[in-house]
Structures are given as C-alpha cells and as structure tokens.
Amino acid sequence: MEMNIAIKENDNLKMDGDIRIKVKAHHLSVYYGKFRALTDINMEIQERKITAIIGPSGCGKSTLLRSFNRMNDLTPSARIEGEIELDEEDIYGNNVDVVDVRRRIGMVFQRPNPFPKSIYDNVAYGPRLYGIHQRGVLDGIVESSIKQAALWDEVKDKLHQSGMSLSGGQQQRLCIARALAVQPEVILMDEPASALDPISTLRIEELMHDLAKNYTIIIVTHNMQQAARVSDFTAMMMIDETRSGRMIEYNSTNIIFTRPEDKRTEDYVTGRFG
Amino acid sequence: MDIEPQETHSSIRRTLESEIQELKDELLYLGSMVEKQILGSVDGLKKRDLEAAQKIIDTDKEINSKRYDIEEKVMIAIATQQPMAHDLRLLASILEIAGELERMGDYAKGIATINIRMKDEPLLKPLVDIPRMAQKGTDMLHRSLTAFLNEDVEAARAIPQEDDDVDHLYDQVYRELMVLIIQDPKGIQRANWLLWAAHNLERVADRVTNICERTIFSATGEMREISSEKKD
Amino acid sequence: MTDYNELLRNGVVKRRLLRKSTNVFMLGLTGALTLLALVPLFWIIGYVVYRGGSNINIALFTQMPRPMGVAGGGVLHAIEGSIIVTILATTFAVVPGVLAAFYASRNPNTPLGVALRFSTDVLSGVPSIIVGLFGYALIVKPEKHYSALAGGVALAVIMLPTIIRTTEEMLKLVPSNLREGSLALGAPEWKTSVSVLLPAALNGVITGVLLSVARAAGETAPLLFTTLGNDRFDVGAIVSSGITNHQSIFAIIGRIFNSPIDSLPLTLWKYAQQPYPERVNQAWAVAFVLLVLVLATNIIARVWIELRKRKLRG
Numbered sequence: 001m002e003m004n005i006a007i008k009e010n011d012n013l014k015m016d017g018d019i020r021i022k023v024k025a026h027h028l029s030v031y032y033g034k035f036r037a038l039t040d041i042n043m044e045i046q047e048r049k050i051t052a053i054i055g056p057s058g059c060g061k062s063t064l065l066r067s068f069n070r071m072n073d074l075t076p077s078a079r080i081e082g083e084i085e086l087d088e089e090d091i092y093g094n095n096v097d098v099v100d101v102r103r104r105i106g107m108v109f110q111r112p113n114p115f116p117k118s119i120y121d122n123v124a125y126g127p128r129l130y131g132i133h134q135r136g137v138l139d140g141i142v143e144s145s146i147k148q149a150a151l152w153d154e155v156k157d158k159l160h161q162s163g164m165s166l167s168g169g170q171q172q173r174l175c176i177a178r179a180l181a182v183q184p185e186v187i188l189m190d191e192p193a194s195a196l197d198p199i200s201t202l203r204i205e206e207l208m209h210d211l212a213k214n215y216t217i218i219i220v221t222h223n224m225q226q227a228a229r230v231s232d233f234t235a236m237m238m239i240d241e242t243r244s245g246r247m248i249e250y251n252s253t254n255i256i257f258t259r260p261e262d263k264r265t266e267d268y269v270t271g272r273f274g
Numbered sequence: 275m276d277i278e279p280q281e282t283h284s285s286i287r288r289t290l291e292s293e294i295q296e297l298k299d300e301l302l303y304l305g306s307m308v309e310k311q312i313l314g315s316v317d318g319l320k321k322r323d324l325e326a327a328q329k330i331i332d333t334d335k336e337i338n339s340k341r342y343d344i345e346e347k348v349m350i351a352i353a354t355q356q357p358m359a360h361d362l363r364l365l366a367s368i369l370e371i372a373g374e375l376e377r378m379g380d381y382a383k384g385i386a387t388i389n390i391r392m393k394d395e396p397l398l399k400p401l402v403d404i405p406r407m408a409q410k411g412t413d414m415l416h417r418s419l420t421a422f423l424n425e426d427v428e429a430a431r432a433i434p435q436e437d438d439d440v441d442h443l444y445d446q447v448y449r450e451l452m453v454l455i456i457q458d459p460k461g462i463q464r465a466n467w468l469l470w471a472a473h474n475l476e477r478v479a480d481r482v483t484n485i486c487e488r489t490i491f492s493a494t495g496e497m498r499e500i501s502s503e504k505k506d
Numbered sequence: 507m508t509d510y511n512e513l514l515r516n517g518v519v520k521r522r523l524l525r526k527s528t529n530v531f532m533l534g535l536t537g538a539l540t541l542l543a544l545v546p547l548f549w550i551i552g553y554v555v556y557r558g559g560s561n562i563n564i565a566l567f568t569q570m571p572r573p574m575g576v577a578g579g580g581v582l583h584a585i586e587g588s589i590i591v592t593i594l595a596t597t598f599a600v601v602p603g604v605l606a607a608f609y610a611s612r613n614p615n616t617p618l619g620v621a622l623r624f625s626t627d628v629l630s631g632v633p634s635i636i637v638g639l640f641g642y643a644l645i646v647k648p649e650k651h652y653s654a655l656a657g658g659v660a661l662a663v664i665m666l667p668t669i670i671r672t673t674e675e676m677l678k679l680v681p682s683n684l685r686e687g688s689l690a691l692g693a694p695e696w697k698t699s700v701s702v703l704l705p706a707a708l709n710g711v712i713t714g715v716l717l718s719v720a721r722a723a724g725e726t727a728p729l730l731f732t733t734l735g736n737d738r739f740d741v742g743a744i745v746s747s748g749i750t751n752h753q754s755i756f757a758i759i760g761r762i763f764n765s766p767i768d769s770l771p772l773t774l775w776k777y778a779q780q781p782y783p784e785r786v787n788q789a790w791a792v793a794f795v796l797l798v799l800v801l802a803t804n805i806i807a808r809v810w811i812e813l814r815k816r817k818l819r820g
Binding site for chain 1: 683689690697702705
Binding site: 224227228257258259260266269270271272273 | 286290356358359360361362363405468494495
C-alpha cells in the first residue's frame with residue numbers, strides 16, 4: 001500500500017507491527033454551492049494514531065474534519081467531489097448508511113455540548129438509539145465509557161445528576177464518554193480543548209494518548225504546541241488565492257516541527273505568520 | 275498550483291528574534307575569548323612566560339561562567355518562547371557550540387598548565403609547528419563561528435577538510451619529538467608535555483569540525499558526521 | 507502631558523457634585539415612574555379584592571345558580587365549564603403548535619415555513635370575536651348545537667400563535683451544537699428533535715403554554731358564539747345520569763363535550779348586567795376568582811421554571 005507520507009530514515013516513527021490506513025481522503029474537494037471550500041485534499045490516516053490538522057483561521061480545517069463523518073451533509077448547499085474511505089469503503093457511496101458512518105466515526109465538539117439529561121442518560125443516549133435497552137447492559141456500557149474518558153471517579157456517585165451541572169472540563173469528558181459509548185473506530189475532535197482552562201486542556205491531551213491505544217483520532221487545533229504535544233502526524237493546511245483550502249504538507253509531527261519541508265509550514269509553525 | 279504565503283512579519287516574533295540575536299552575540303564573544311586563550315597559552319609557552327600562563331588559567335573561570343550564562347539563556351528562550359523548526363535547531367546548536375567552546379578553553383588552560391609545570395626548564399627546541407597549529411586552529415575556529423552565524427553551509431562543509439593540515443602538523447611535531455627523545459632520553463618528560471600540548475591543539479581542530487556539523491544541522495536539519503578523508 | 511492629567515483630575519472633582527445630584531434625581535424619577543406604572547395593577551387587584559372578596563363564600567364554588575331573582579347559589583357550572591373548555595383548548599393547541607414551531611425553526615426558508623410564520627403573526631392580531639365566528643361556522647352550525655367542543659376549538663385558535671411563537675423562540679435559544687452532538691452519534695432528525703431539542707426547550711415551551719392558557723381562560727368573545735352559556739351545566743349530574751343509564755365512559759365524556767357550557771368570564775359578563783344586586787355581587791366574586799386563577803397560573807409557571815433551573819444547575 002502506498003503511503004502519501006515522506007518518512008526520513010532517521011525518523012523515530014513507532015513501528016509496531018503493520019501500518020494500517022484507517023481513513024483515506026482521495027482527491028477530496030468540498031463545495032458550498034459554487035464556492036470551493038476545499039481543493040484536492042489527499043491524506044491517509046493511520047490506524048490508532050493521532051493525526052492533527054493545523055493551519056491559520058479559515059483554512060478549511062473544520063470543513064475537512066466534518067467531511068469525515070458526513071456532518072457537512074447537514075448544510076444543504078454542500079457537496080463533495082472525490083472520496084473518503086473508511087477501511088477502504090467510500091463513505092459517500094450509494095449504498096452507505098449515514099447513521100452507521102456516524103456511529104463508527106464519532107465527534108467531539110469545540111464547546112462541550114452535553115444533553116439536558118442526567119449524566120447516565122447522556123452516555124446511554126447513543127446505545128439506546130441502537131436498540132440497547134436492558135438495564136444491565138446499559139449500566140456496563142455507561143460505566144466502561146465514562147471510565148475510558150477518565151471521568152468515572154468524579155461522577156460515579158452522581159450519575160443521575162444533570163450533565164450540565166459539571167464543570168467545563170468534566171462536560172467535555174462526558175461528551176467524549178458519550179461518543180465512546182457507541183463503540184466508534186475513529187474519533188474526530190474539533191478543537192476539543194479550546195474552550196477549557198489549561199489544566200483541563202492537559203487532562204484531555206493525556207486522555208487522547210490513552211484513547212489512541214484503541215481508537216484512531218483526528219484532531220483539528222489552532223494551538224500549535226498542542227498539536228506538537230499530542231499528535232503522531234500533522235497536516236498543514238492553507239487557503240490558496242481562490243480562498244480554497246489546500247493541504248500544504250503532511251508528515252510525522254516530529255518532522256513538521258523540527259525540520260518541515262515547505263517554507264509556508266516553517267513560517268507557520270515558527271509563528272512568523274498566521 | 276502556486277500558493278503564495280502571506281507576508282512574513284518578523285515583528286510577530288520580535289522577542290524571540292532579539293533573544294536569538296543576543297545569544298549569537300554572546301556566542302561570538304565566547305568564541306573570541308577562547309581564541310585569545312588558545313593563542314595566548316601557546317605564546318606564553320613559546321616565551322616561557324609563567325605569569326601569562328597563570329592569567330590564562332584564571333581567565334578560564336570566566337569562560338566557564340559565560341558558557342553557563344549562554345546555556346541558561348537558551349533554556350529560558352526555549353521554555354518561554356516555544357521555538358519550533360529552524361529556531362529550535364538554532365537554539366539547540368548554540369547550546370552545543372557553547373559546550374564545545376568551553377572545552378576548547380580547557381585545552382588552552384591545559385597548555386598553560388604545562389607551561390607552569392615546566393617551570394624554569396628550557397624548551398627542548400624552539401617552538402615552530404605548535405604555534406602554527408594554534409594559528410591554524412584558531413583561524414578555523416573563527417571562520418567556523420562566522421559560518422554558523424551566517425548559516426553558510428558551504429563554508430561549514432569546507433572548513434573540516436582543513437583538519438588534515440592540523441593533523442599533518444601534529445604528526446610532524448610527533449616525529450620531531452621522537453627524534454629528540456632518542457637523542458637525549460633525559461628530555462622525555464618535557465617531550466611528553468609538548469606532545470600533550472600539541473595533542474590539545476589537534477583536539478581544538480576536531481571540535482571545530484563539530485561546530486561545522488552543527489551549522490549544517492541548524493541551517494538544513496541534516497544531521498550527519500563529517501569524516502575527514504584521511505584513513506585511520 | 508501633566509496639563510492634561512491635571513485637566514482630567516480637575517474635571518473629575520468639579521463634576522462630582524453635579525454627578526451626584528443628577529444621580530439622585532434620575533434615580534428618584536425612574537423610581538417614581540415605576541411606581542406610577544404599577545398603580546393600575548395594584549388598583550385593579552385592590553378594588554377587585556375589595557368588592558369581590560366580601561362576596562366570596564363556599565356556596566359560590568359548590569352550588570349551581572339559583573333562578574333569576576332568587577338570592578344565593580353559586581357558579582359551580584361556570585367553574586366546571588371554564589376548566590373543561592380550557593382543557594380542550596390546550597389539548598387542541600399544544601401538539602399542533604409545538605410541532606408547527608419545530609417545523610418552522612428547522613425549515614425557515616421553505617414556502618411552508620415562511621407561510622407559517624406569517625400566518626402566526628396575522629392570527630395573533632385577529633379579533634377574538636371573529637375567532638368565535640370561525641368556531642361557530644366550523645362546528646356549531648354543522649352540529650346544530652352549541653358545545654364545549656366548539657369553544658375549545660375557538661380558544662385553541664387563540665392560544666396557537668402564542669404557543670408557536672414562544673416555542674420557536676425557545677428553540678432558537680438551544681445551542682446549535684446540541685443538535686449536532688445528537689446527529690453525530692447517528693440519531694435521525696426526528697429523534698434529535700424529540701429527545702434532545704424538546705427537553706432543552708421544555709422550560710420555555712411550558713411557559714408559553716401556561717401563558718396562553720392564562721389568556722384563554724379569560725376570553726369571553728369567542729365563547730359567545732360557540733358555547734353560548736348554560737345555567738344548567740352540571741358535570742356531576744351528567745356523570746351520575748350516565749352511570750345510571752349504563753353509558754360507556756366515552757359516551758359520558760362525549761355528552762360533556764357536546765353540551766353548551768358556561769365559563770367564568772361569560773358568567774361575569776352576564777351577571778354584571780343583571781338588575782339583581784346579588785348577581786352583581788356574585789359577578790365581583792367571579793372577577794376575584796378569575797384574577798386569583800390568572801395570578802396563580804403565572805406564579806406556578808415561574809416557580810416551575812425556577813425549580814427546573816435549580817435542577818439543571820445541580
């Protein structure tokens with residue numbers, strides 16, 4: 001399988017077993033009506049790694065992220081060209097069930113958005129959608145998801161309390177637990193810590209490292225240090241003269257932040273513009 | 275498709291850039307201190323000036339403290355400015371080079387120590403090649419620092435080749451001293467010291483090669499050992 | 507620069523007295539005007555309490571009216587009538603209203619969505635007596651008799667715009683990423699609306715419903731053409747006769763809904779015009795009761811909201 005990534009010999013990539021590509025964007029362009037928001041995006045996301053998408057404001061990072069779980073479908077004027085493959089199947093194909101795509105590719109948003117329900121019901125919402133109603137099974141899923149989100153000790157005695165009574169950082173972890181409850185394979189995170197205080201931010205970053213053992217994570221962030229701390233691979237995006245977003249460079253994080261190949265990437269990560 | 279980057283505003287990172295400039299100036303200053311020490315120690319040895327030698331030894335403390343000063347500033351810049359890519363490589367290289375310079379200072383101190391140890395015993399022979407080694411070495415050092423500050427990759431690749439000249443001079447010193455020892459075995463102690471001094475100067479040239487490696491790394495990201503053409 | 511600093515400082519000092527006195531004056535003025543605005547409210551409440559309170563007695567709430575000219579009796583029929591008509595109206599108005607609001611907020615730009623908004627605004631301005639005529643034409647004429655049902659329909663039409671508008675406003679306040687959060691888990695749109703958006707907007711929706719109930723309970727004109735008024739309406743009598751005649755519960759309810767009924771505002775209007783002083787006094791009592799009901803409804807609505815807010819805050 002060809003990989004669209006330049007790997008230098010003396011780079012310290014974690015080579016644990018085969019490299020599997022989980023998600024792949026292939027000549028992807030996204031249009032909102034006549035406006036071309038993304039042009040010719042090509043990237044291969046490795047399984048169980050954290051891939052960050054960085055770039056200046058308005059370069060199309062969120063649009064790209066939302067293409068991965070077909071959230072762009074919610075915008076009436078949106079349409080795409082090209083393919084996005086999950087395990088080598090085009091998620092925009094004709095016989096594809098959007099609901100299943102969204103189950104397998106979960107999303108965590110910039111501002112925590114717990115439902116106005118109890119903590120338990122927040123996490124159980126997803127499984128209930130898919131017909132799981134037995135109390136015992138739900139209890140197990142809820143507990144396991146909240147534990148994976150590193151929130152269990154803080155809420156185990158108050159599962160019946162409203163999800164909105166938690167602090168910002170806790171709410172975000174609750175949203176992560178909620179996404180985990182439907183057993184996704186990929187987790188998309190759109191600036192997951194930008195609305196949180198620094199300590200909560202670091203906790204979420206630690207959590208990402210733990211989650212990456214089992215899930216493929218794609219994160220959009222405008223915080224470069226966060227991308228450097230957290231990700232294995234980084235993709236740099238920018239808008240061209242038609243204000244369409246393009247991928248400028250895509251490589252392992254170590255290379256992007258110590259010796260990027262493209263001058264525009266260098267200028268951006270050193271803070272010389274953006 | 276050609277995508278133009280937006281205008282680069284160096285003013286965005288004025289603080290970091292001025293800190294980097296300050297560090298470069300400090301490094302240059304440290305370099306010139308070390309050059310003076312090396313030339314001064316050999317000159318003192320040639321003239322058997324024991325006072326000068328003592329001064330060299332005392333001045334080494336300043337070199338050490340300047341080196342730690344530079345280190346601390348680099349650490350602070352890294353912690354507070356989160357430099358990336360080229361900036362990061364540059365700062366890491368400044369750290370390394372400061373260390374190399376400090377060790378070169380130690381070599382000069384070693385030569386001054388030899389001078390003092392020899393006390394009032396005369397030199398085995400008038401020094402010719404050893405001063406030449408010092409001259410060559412400090413000249414290489416000076417040019418290598420200039421290359422680093424100017425990010426002159428070509429110069430950085432060329433300078434290490436001159437290490438061969440220094441090695442030739444060292445071999446010459448060695449052979450001459452061997453002859454002298456055979457002629458007069460009582461001079462073996464002094465010959466040993468002189469050989470040691472020459473060895474220190476040969477090490478100076480080696481460290482200049484390290485500085486050139488760092489220059490290339492800082493400018494291009496390429497980390498490769500430059501080996502001299504001479505076969506061991 | 508020093509001159510400017512001094513100028514500023516002097517300005518602050520010099521103006522101090524002027525600022526303080528202006529402050530006090532404005533505070534006094536706004537306070538006085540606020541009190542002035544409150545006067546009508548307290549006047550009405552006070553007067554009604556004064557005139558009506560003295561005429562409140564148990565009989566008012568438990569007895570059917572006596573024949574004209576005879577003293578005593580109560581307005582039980584009107585109380586029952588008001589309750590029944592209001593329940594009917596709420597049932598008819600809430601579900602379509604909330605659904606319509608959901609549709610309009612999700613599809614604001616479709617022809618139907620635009621039409622809905624426009625009609626809601628227009629409908630809220632239609633004189634209530636015309637709504638009564640509508641009820642008459644729709645139900646009373648074909649059925650050939652006045653009924654609580656018709657009254658319920660008419661009142662529902664009056665309640666509808668308030669419910670739709672309030673629900674829409676409340677939906678707007680729900681953060682958009684709440685909907686996205688549900689959709690991203692794979693939930694379909696309808697489930698998202700029901701399980702996530704509605705609970706989030708519930709507070710406001712209930713307020714809207716309660717407010718429209720409070721309004722509808724006080725309407726008289728629509729009921730003139732639809733329920734007519736019925737001195738002899740007695741739920742108790744209908745129920746017991748139904749049981750005696752072995753009628754099914756549906757039949758009994760049907761009879762209740764199908765009979766012409768009275769309501770509190772209607773009764774107030776009738777009694778107030780009668781020459782008998784007892785009836786006039788009873789009218790004041792009814793006014794008192796109505797006022798209490800409306801106030802109670804509003805207070806309950808607000809307490810409910812406060813409790814829900816506290817629960818959310820955990």
